Amino acid sequence: MPHIAIDNDLPGISGLLAQRPDTGAPLGDLANALLRAPSSLSPGERELIAAYVSERNATEFCSASHSAFAAAQLTGGEELVRAVLADPATAPVGEKMRALLRVAGEVQSAARPLSDETVAAARAAGADDTDLHDTVLIAAAFCMYNRYVSALATELPADSGHYARSAQRIVAHGYRSGHAQVPVS
Template structure:
């Protein structure tokens, strides 16, 4: 049960973003820019960064949600499965594997990001902006994962919930729906 009163029909992060809408607005905007804005990384690749960090933070809700979004965007499920098991063996470009290493290091600590990992990413073709965005996406999910679990929000056990959420993240991104979320009440 959540530590603060949240609406029953809005599990995980979704209830928190409705609890304090003023702080939710910049969090949503930052996420929309980083995960859906113009980028040389695909939306699916950026969702993989969210997935690996959430998985390493053991955040069930965020891991399931971003796995679902990545699976839909990539049109396959092998990448997310491999990223969570061992991203070095995932069916991804060398550049993407290097960026996932930087994301994994950022999850541990900012200080854990090594010059070597950054150099390997650059050697594999990563630009400064891609490295910047990888670190910031990973850092942002360290915020989200702690927000979601630190207030003990509910993570639904029904896989269908995350398929629906993943589809919503693909179709609408991270902006608040203009009509709100009352239509999700059962």
């Protein structure tokens, strides 16, 4: 049961965004900028980073949502996403993505500078300043989104098809289309 009264039946962050559109709109805009705007990383790769951070933060709604969003946009689909969540060191992703997932994991683990070794490994794998910036910002933002959802004990969807339907909306419309209807985290 959520820790605050939510006057809608939307699960996870969707209910929170609908409850407070004054804060929900900017949070949706941020997610859209981080995950859908032009970038050197594909939307699927950025969703994979969000899913990985959410999984590490044990935020089931966010992990399941962004796993579905990544799977819908990446070759390898659900199998690839499961492999990354289980162990990015052995998952069938390129060295650059593996290095960026390590960056995301370091950001998720503590608020401190990335280790020189992690940055050097990412650069050696082909990551540039934009890749590092975007990965750090996605990881940091999803720590916030995950805490927002988890701390207020939001509900999980009752319908097992929720995540797949949400993935279709995200791929087609991004996060700006109907903030209350599109899960961010």
